[in-house]
Amino acid sequence: MPVLNSVAALTEEIAAWRRDFHLHPELDYDVHRTAGVVAEKLKAFGCDEVVAGIGRTGVVGVIRGRLPGDKVIGMRADMDALPIEEASGKPWSSTVPGKMHACGHDGHTAMLLGAARYLAETRNFAGTAVVIFQPAEEGGGGGKAMVEDGLMDRFGVQEVYGMHNMPGLPVGHFATRTGPLMAAADRFTIEIEGRGGHAARPHDSIDTVVIASQIVQALQTIVARNVDPLECAVLSTTYMRAGDAFNVLPQTAELRGTVRTFKPAVQDMIERRMGEIAHGVATMHGATARLVYVRGYPPTLNHAAQTAFAAQVAASVSGADAVNTEAAPVMGAEDFSYMLEARPGAFVFVGNGATAGLHHPAYDFDDSLIPVGVSYWARLVETAMPAA
Ligand code: NI
Numbered sequence: 084m085p086v087l088n089s090v091a092a093l094t095e096e097i098a099a100w101r102r103d104f105h106l107h108p109e110l111d112y113d114v115h116r117t118a119g120v121v122a123e124k125l126k127a128f129g130c131d132e133v134v135a136g137i138g139r140t141g142v143v144g145v146i147r148g149r150l151p152g153d154k155v156i157g158m159r160a161d162m163d164a165l166p167i168e169e170a171s172g173k174p175w176s177s178t179v180p181g182k183m184h185a186c187g188h189d190g191h192t193a194m195l196l197g198a199a200r201y202l203a204e205t206r207n208f209a210g211t212a213v214v215i216f217q218p219a220e221e222g223g224g225g226g227k228a229m230v231e232d233g234l235m236d237r238f239g240v241q242e243v244y245g246m247h248n249m250p251g252l253p254v255g256h257f258a259t260r261t262g263p264l265m266a267a268a269d270r271f272t273i274e275i276e277g278r279g280g281h282a283a284r285p286h287d288s289i290d291t292v293v294i295a296s297q298i299v300q301a302l303q304t305i306v307a308r309n310v311d312p313l314e315c316a317v318l319s320t321t322y323m324r325a326g327d328a329f330n331v332l333p334q335t336a337e338l339r340g341t342v343r344t345f346k347p348a349v350q351d352m353i354e355r356r357m358g359e360i361a362h363g364v365a366t367m368h369g370a371t372a373r374l375v376y377v378r379g380y381p382p383t384l385n386h387a388a389q390t391a392f393a394a395q396v397a398a399s400v401s402g403a404d405a406v407n408t409e410a411a412p413v414m415g416a417e418d419f420s421y422m423l424e425a426r427p428g429a430f431v432f433v434g435n436g437a438t439a440g441l442h443h444p445a446y447d448f449d450d451s452l453i454p455v456g457v458s459y460w461a462r463l464v465e466t467a468m469p470a471a
Contacts, residue, residue, distance in 0.1 A: 086400060086454040087461055089205070093197055097457065098450040100124070101193035102175035105448070108164030108182040108189070111223045112139045117162045117192065121216050124196055128203040130214075138229030140218040143238060145211060146202045152210030154468045157240035158460055159422060160195035161188045161220035170444035186441050187248040190448030190456075192216060194246075197453065198460030205461075210468035213238045219418075224380070226418035230425045242389055243428035244463060245419040246456060250441060252434035254452045257397035257459075258410035259431040261390045263345040265383035266315075268416035269354075269376060272339050273298060273361045277370040279334030289370050291336035292325050298338060298372065299323070301360045309356050310349060317343040317414050318353065343414040345382045380416040386427040393429040396466055400458045433459070 100120075109117050118140045125133045125144035132145035140162075169176050169183035177183040184190075199214045215234065219225030234240065252258055275298070277289030299320045310316045320340040326333035342357075344350040358374045365372035390408070397406045410432065419430050433456055439445035 086458045087201070090197065090201055090457045090461060091454045093200065093457070094450070094454050097193050097197040097453050100196060101189050101448060101450060101453070104189035104192055105175045105184045106178050108177050108179055108184050110166060110182060111163055111219045111221070112225065114140050114162045114218045118142050118216065118218070121162070121192065121196060125199055125214070128200045130199060130203055137234055138217065138225055138232045141225060141229045142216040143234065144199055144214040145238060146199060146206070146214070147211050148208035148468060148470060149206040150209035150470050152208070152468050154210035155213060155239045155241050156210065156464055156467050157213045157215055157238070157243040157426070158195060158198065158463065159215040159217060159226070159243060159245045159419060160191040161217050161225070162192050163188055163219055163221055163223070163225070165221055165442060167442065167444055171447045173447050183444070184448070185443060185446045186221065187435065187446070187448040188220065190248060190453070191246065194453055194456040195460060197457040201457065201461050202464055207470050208465050208468040209470045211239070212464045213240050224418055224421070227421040230421050235425045240426055243422045243426045244389070244393060245422065245428070245430040246459065247417065247430070247432055248435040248448060248452065249432035250435045250438045250446070252432060254434045254436040254449055255401045255455050256405045256407070256434040257394070257401060257431050258407040259385065259390055259394060259429060260408060260410045260412065261385050261387045263382050263412050264385050264410070264430055265412065265417045265420070266343040266345055266414045267350055267382040268379040269342040269350070270339070270379060271342060271357065271377070272337065272375045274373045274375070275336040275365055275370055277334065277368070280332050282330040282332050285332065288332040289368055290332050291370060292333065294365055294368050294370050295323060295325060295336040295338055298361055298364050301364055302357060305353055305356045305360070309352060314349050315345055315412065315414070316349055316353060317341070343416070345412065380418045381420045381424060383417045383420040383430055384423055385429045386423070389427050390429040392467070393431050393463070396463045397431060397459055399462055399466070400455060
């Protein structure tokens, strides 16, 4: 049972919406044009309710099936682009300098709109479908903002599903797993204070460059020596700043970076060890160090029953051979995690074929996956809440 015929017939039109979003990328919560187009289309499709301004610029559409039912299924797409100068060379390349849809959220939004149109036309289900369009996935926490704005309670959402395209996975293929699929993403800053002075008189100074270098090295022992070898973690120092001159030992130095984990116990341990190491190394040299550790998106944790259901729906679209239910977790992060903290659900990857990678200037969403993604959404609703 492949792609739905009535969905395949809509593909060109959905691709045109996608390319229009691609021409006009918007960042973070400033997705006013995109959200406006989404709300207008949802109303034109005949959704029973269309509410804008959830989580600042999020949009929600409610579609009731032709039969009543107690179930309410939420489906989420993201609308924001990235601060990247586009180099895809496509005719629908970004018209906005320095901004582009380099993560395919234009495609995610267009596919969920396509599903909304199909579901509003056919209504071949018993219950309620809720389509959720969020701003600010790329670091701004738009998913969290929508949940905090009452998204789940206000619309009675009981289960929630999300989808992201995946370059390198063939078009038509799906990948997911139960449990941790994507990592928690935290950021840190370490401020080191020593004693500045003349570079030719190091004995009169406390050299923050040497101390910062030792801290960077010592931090690498956390993943190597403190994390259980059967667990996953990344600690990357990505920024070092100290001094401005050839002949001055700087008074201060600063380090920044990111930590990725899947389990709270590993996350807690890493934060604790980072503080001990920064403080310990600084003290050893007579300096001080202050760790500022900021927790970002939590891990994306798929619920078992909903993941099995999502895989079953994906298999009904693409065949069981095209669905990998044991996908390797990735250390990237996703703020759909906040929705999965609020309600049971599942996140799946859908193949974008042999394109440039996500967040690359040459990336483009592959329109040939539109009928696959839209059919997945349509079948998810019709299978979860059958009208027969
Ligand atoms: Ni993305």
